[in-house]
Amino acid sequence: MDATCKQWVQDLEKRLESFRVSVVARGSRRIYVDVAPQYSREANRILFEEFEGRLATATGMDTPLRIEVLYHYCLDTDGIVVTLRTWTDKDQCELDSVATLFEGANFIEREIHDLLGVRFRHHPDPRRLILADNWPEGVYPLRRDFATRRDRTETPEFLRELTREVTTP
Amino acid sequence: MKRTIVPIGPFHPIQEEPEFFQLTVEGETVVDADVRLSYNHRGIERLCQDLTYDQIPFLLARICGICSASHPMAFCQAGEDLIGVEVPPRGQFLRTIICELERIHSHLLWVGLAGHFIGYNTVFMWAWKYREPILELFEQLLGNRNHYENFCIGGCRRDIPQDKLPLISKALDDVEGPVEMLTKAVLDDPVLKVRLGGIGILTVEQARRYCTTGPTARGSGVNIDVRHDEPYAAYDQIDWQVHVQPAGDVLAKAVVRLLETMESIQIARACIERIEPGAFRAEVREVPEGEGIGHAEAPRGETFHYVCSDGTNYPIRYKVRAPTYVNLPSFRASVIGQELADAMLTVAAMDPCYSCTERMAVVRPRRGEQREIIDQKTLLKMSWDKTERIRRNV
Numbered sequence: 001m002d003a004t005c006k007q008w009v010q011d012l013e014k015r016l017e018s019f020r021v022s023v024v025a026r027g028s029r030r031i032y033v034d035v036a037p038q039y040s041r042e043a044n045r046i047l048f049e050e051f052e053g054r055l056a057t058a059t060g061m062d063t064p065l066r067i068e069v070l071y072h073y074c075l076d077t078d079g080i081v082v083t084l085r086t087w088t089d090k091d092q093c094e095l096d097s098v099a100t101l102f103e104g105a106n107f108i109e110r111e112i113h114d115l116l117g118v119r120f121r122h123h124p125d126p127r128r129l130i131l132a133d134n135w136p137e138g139v140y141p142l143r144r145d146f147a148t149r150r151d152r153t154e155t156p157e158f159l160r161e162l163t164r165e166v167t168t169p
Numbered sequence: 170m171k172r173t174i175v176p177i178g179p180f181h182p183i184q185e186e187p188e189f190f191q192l193t194v195e196g197e198t199v200v201d202a203d204v205r206l207s208y209n210h211r212g213i214e215r216l217c218q219d220l221t222y223d224q225i226p227f228l229l230a231r232i233c234g235i236c237s238a239s240h241p242m243a244f245c246q247a248g249e250d251l252i253g254v255e256v257p258p259r260g261q262f263l264r265t266i267i268c269e270l271e272r273i274h275s276h277l278l279w280v281g282l283a284g285h286f287i288g289y290n291t292v293f294m295w296a297w298k299y300r301e302p303i304l305e306l307f308e309q310l311l312g313n314r315n316h317y318e319n320f321c322i323g324g325c326r327r328d329i330p331q332d333k334l335p336l337i338s339k340a341l342d343d344v345e346g347p348v349e350m351l352t353k354a355v356l357d358d359p360v361l362k363v364r365l366g367g368i369g370i371l372t373v374e375q376a377r378r379y380c381t382t383g384p385t386a387r388g389s390g391v392n393i394d395v396r397h398d399e400p401y402a403a404y405d406q407i408d409w410q411v412h413v414q415p416a417g418d419v420l421a422k423a424v425v426r427l428l429e430t431m432e433s434i435q436i437a438r439a440c441i442e443r444i445e446p447g448a449f450r451a452e453v454r455e456v457p458e459g460e461g462i463g464h465a466e467a468p469r470g471e472t473f474h475y476v477c478s479d480g481t482n483y484p485i486r487y488k489v490r491a492p493t494y495v496n497l498p499s500f501r502a503s504v505i506g507q508e509l510a511d512a513m514l515t516v517a518a519m520d521p522c523y524s525c526t527e528r529m530a531v532v533r534p535r536r537g538e539q540r541e542i543i544d545q546k547t548l549l550k551m552s553w554d555k556t557e558r559i560r561r562n563v
Binding site for chain 2: 083
């Protein structure tokens with residue numbers, strides 16, 4: 001770990017102390033911060049406004065126990081990427097929206113909702129982004145339980161419905 | 170005043186790619202804008218989970234037909250971050266040369282299109298003519314005009330032999346003169362200054378709030394460039410500079426792209442001087458558990474890739490973010506208050522790249538409804554007419 005990265009880790013630990021986060025540096029330019037869901041919006045605000053991070057994107061990930069959302073911030077002055085990892089359980093599946101803070105998070109939160117079913121509370125524009133208008137509600141293609149091409153033996157019923165709709169004039 | 174809704178797309182008005190813009194206009198002025206994308210989501214992130222680390226770059230090269238080196242570049246860096254492997258010097262220089270040649274042909278493509286939209290069809294013909302030798306060079310060196318497929322985790326898949334390097338130097342020499350001429354022509358042309366200056370403005374604050382990248386951000390005075398901020402490949406071993414223009418209008422973005430093209434020629438040339446024979450690929454045997462992040466500066470801005478591995482040959486999650494994904498929403502900020510004739514140019518200034526194919530959409534008025542539908546031809550005509558008016562008055 002080089003000196004600049006070490007300095008950022010210390011600054012982040014100090015500023016986010018009250019959120020009981022864990023800050024880990026991997027390699028010389030990557031920092032990973034785990035932050036509990038109730039503090040995620042505030043932590044994002046601090047990263048964007050106080051640390052002047054640029055939100056590169058967010059990654060939604062379905063893991064066996066929970067759904068994780070990783071917000072990747074680039075600190076362009078030093079070329080460091082800080083990843084804020086937060087999570088939600090699969091039943092509740094709800095997080096505070098970061099798009100209320102700045103426009104850059106708008107598209108990606110809509111995408112994560114489409115693909116993984118995470119609802120973002122108070123999102124300014126919660127319309128669909130990725131999925132087609134006639135895609136059924138509650139089917140999330142990036143979830144682990146969604147039948148994949150590899151292990152699908154037959155076409156799911158709703159997909160057959162969709163195809164029918166397209167081919168009938 | 171009466172408000173009219175103008176639908177543009179989903180067939181994109183400018184580049185033959187699907188995208189839907191809904192502009193609300195009062196008279197000739199745009200007062201609101203809405204953007205819809207993803208008319209054909211290809212599910213590449215999901216497909217990557219079924220591919221091995223050796224296969225993924227081939228799929229990623231096909232994300233985009235123009236910047237097909239940038240996505241594999243970001244992937245390789247994510248992989249190298251995950252695995253912790255060092256690329257040998259020759260591999261780094263080869264990567265830099267390919268990325269910069271790609272930037273040259275991509276920016277020339279944009280210059281041509283931009284010329285077409287304002288009625289400068291000669292610029293369109295010229296720019297595309299000068300771009301052609303670069304594509305032919307790629308075919309000669311790597312076997313394909315566009316999908317070069319030369320990157321893999323640890324370095325490059327194939328070497329460019331030392332005796333082929335003069336071919337690159339010659340192509341660079343050939344393209345330098347015309348690019349210089351184009352740059353001067355744009356900077357000195359009074360009509361272009363009036364036509365492109367002051368339209369589609371994106372302020373520094375907006376550029377930051379929308380998290381824009383690449384020439385879109387640099388044309389708004391935001392000094393960011395991954396090549397400079399987190400140097401990858403050989404960018405830290407060469408002297409070069411980041412071009413930033415503060416104005417934020419279409420002219421500023423055009424100037425940034427032209428100056429960058431000149432800079433790319435210099436970078437590629439410096440690489441050819443510095444490159445030495447040697448290994449071009451490091452061997453990779455095991456992929457450990459963990460996460461990796463890689464980003465690279467594509468011609469249109471930063472491509473950002475994230476990979477999560479469980480130690481097997483397949484990633485458990487792969488995330489791709491293309492530059493247009495963050496640049497496109499900023500269209501809303503830059504188009505409101507513009508004339509309708511400038512709307513196309515404002516989109517074009519971002520050099521959008523949706524890279525996907527299309528479902529069909531039909532625009533028709535509801536029964537009994539009187540609605541004016543403005544098509545691509547009319548929009549293009551409006552833009553050309555405006556240039557013509559300015560030309561007459563200058």
